[in-house]
Amino acid sequence: MKALQPHRLIFLLLAVFSLAGVSVCAAQTLGKPTPDFSYACASSSFNDFAVSFSWLSPAVASDNQFILELSDANGSFSNPTILSTLSDKNTSYEFKFNINFPNTTAGDSYKVRVRSTSPQKVSAESDAFSAYYMKVNEALVLNNYQEASMCEGTGYILSVDNYPNEPAYNWYKDMALIPGENGSFIEVTEPGIYFVEIDYGDYCSIATSSNLVEVYQPSSLGISLLGDANVTLCQGDAYTLEANYNETTLVYKWYKDGNLIVQNNSHTYTVDASNPGFEGKYNLVVENTLTGCEEASNIITVGSDGFNANMNTPDGLVLLPGKSVSLNVTTSASNPSFEWYKDEVLMAGQNGSQISVNAPGVYKAKVIGNGSCVTEKFTPVAEVILPDAFAVSMNTGGYTDCMTGSLTLNLDKIEAVAGNDRYVLAESSLALFSYQWMLNGTSIAGQNNRSITINGIDASGIYALQASFNTETALSQELDVKMGITETPQIDAPVTITCNDGVLLDITSNMTSSAYTYVWYRNGVAMSETAANLQTTLPGTYSLEVEANGCTVRSNEVTISEVSADMVQLDVPSKFSIPEGQSRIVTATGGESYIWYDADYNELSTSASVELSAEGQYMVKALVGNCEVVKTLELSFQLSYSVPNAVTPNGDGFNDLWILPSAYAYQPDIQVTIYNESGVQVFSSVAYQNNWPESSDNMNYNGAKPPIYYYTISKGKEIVKRGTITVVK
Secondary structure, X not given: OOOOOHHHHHHHHHHHHHHXXXXXXXXXXXXXXXXXXXXXXXXXXXXXXXXXXXXXXXXXXXXXXXXXXXXXXXXXXXXXXXXXXXXXXOOOOEEEEEEOOOOOOEEEEEOEEEEEEOOEEEOOOOOOEEEEEEOOOOOOOEHHHOXXXXXXXXXXXXXXXXXXXXXXXXXXXXXXXXXXXXXXXXXXXXXXXXXXXXXXXXXXXXXXXXXXXXXXXXXOOOOOEOOOOEEEEOOOOEEXXXXXXXXXXXXXXXXXXXXXXXXXXXXXXXXXXXXXXXXXXXXXXXXXXXXXXXXXXXXXEEEEOOOOEEEXXXXXXXXXXXXXXXXXXXXXXXXXXXXXXXXXXXXXXXXXXXXXXXXXXXXXXXXXXXXXXOOEEEOOOEEEEOOOEEEEEEEOOOOOOOEOOEEEEEEEEEEEEXXXXXXXXXXXXXXXXXXXXXXXXXEOOOOOOOXXXXXXXXXXXXXXXXXXXXXXXXXXXXXXXXXXXXXXXXXXXXXXXXXXXXXXXXXXXXXXXXXXXXXEEEOOEEOOOOOOOXXXXXXXXXXEEEEEOOEEEEOOOEEEEEOOHHHOEEOOOOEEEEOOOOOEEEEEEOOOEXXXXXXXXXXXXXXXXXXXXXXXXXXXXXXXOOEEEEEEEEEEEOOOOOOOOEEOOOOOOOOOOOOOOOOXXXXXXXXXXXXXXXXXXXXXXXXXXXXXXXXOOOOOOOOOOOOEEEEEEEEOOEEEEEEEEEEOO
């Protein structure tokens, strides 16, 4: 077996010790805290509780703190509350936290845990417990310590007297919790024994339990009316209704068809069949003055064995001058005969079921029947009146100001006025009137019906309906009709760009009637112009408002723009360059037509584009609307600073001369100097003419290798370029 080398052994031992150290640190644990209570009922008079805690070595750091944290009411530590912090227990492995619960504590699922700061560890959570801070820790007072009674079919309100504003309560009936009742009062509908407590959970609530209140219900009297449920009476008969109780402590309330007819202390009530309308459903309600409770009896129906007799007025009750109205009787009597009365006086000779009257008065008929215990019955009365005047009402058909479309006005009603009374005329009477529609106080030709239909703004005005009978004339209320404008104004400008040259631009409208009022707006501000069309030299956004009868409509908007050079754009800058010997196509946009010129005003093109190749200034005139926009541009050749480093003066016409770019050639402030390989100057020139070498005869060229020359290009005292030139023949 191969032995470990010493340095490997040392390494392994260090690794083992290191792992052992990690294991020791990991072994340090915080115990699960244990509350020294099963539940906590805290209050202002008692709020001292303890939680036991232990932890295991190794030792914590000297600056460690043990912190006891409280969860929320649901047991969550997402936002814990610190109950206690201890920094003097770092050498005590078992100790207690003494705590006070916050006054917001209320729940049944609280937990606590312990957190250390050095090292940072968190203990397991404690078991859940109930904890409440009791703002009230005395008994509640219910119903002022009084018992209560309630009548059958009613309820009774029980309420907390001394602490009515707590968040939640528990109510009990006969010692059983009433589900869903958690307010400070309750309406009870059943007898029983009730009490209430503040909801402080299962353990703490009992400290606030109220006094017991008995709610009882007095026994029912069983009140009823004696006799048959249905009673039939003949004319002149009487029937006495009688209750089964005759007590001085009862108040008797007698009802017919649900309406109170008398309230007294009598347990009987007599129905007299001589009184018209005695038939109906009777019952009794008694009130017990000792308990305040009411009790209703059964119902007895009292009818007659007679017949009915009614008055019909098909023509209404208004007597028009020179006309009569018809009154007739309908009856179920067998073989009846009739007597008619006017103002309680028998009318001679009037013994049919129908009469025609032409004098005002109060009329009724007596119906005499055969084969019934009721032999005579009067009809209801009919008061025939002679009017003092007539009042006509017009139906305005849902009119609203500035409405469009059609509007129908019609007769609503005609009333006969007699003193302070008004009577609506029947249709048969309305047919006797003639009608005339009025507009602005003048009759409208041909409009003699009860209705009129109008449309269009020209139909606006004040309308009324006149109704006439013989010499009587009545006018309805007036209606000021303001019909709306049905058209929508449209404005248009053939030219929408002003050239600032004083030339007027036209804005026209499709509405030009003199019946309208016109107001022009520029940029939302009303102008003084009131004509149907407008001329202007000013740029802006224009609209037109048309008005009639106080009704207005607004047009579309038209924008007049002020001409500017920016309306025409070129696809090159105003100054641009191209390489010498090349060309560039320049294109303009924004205009309707174009003319291109050079600096001598020679016309170059009439299209949107022009091809330029020569240096110089150019101009384009573009037509925008009726306005001319001029744009100028300047073309120059691009400067080249590239100097050739070889020439071939062999007379073939290509590269025979040393050609410098325009940045150096022909420039009066540029000096060109050329030296041979020995440093001897062989050429010097200001404003170099691209003419070297003019002759190669004097060049030292033996064919072995091409001669090399050196050059400098100077501007003043500054050398701006230097290099070599190889001459190849």
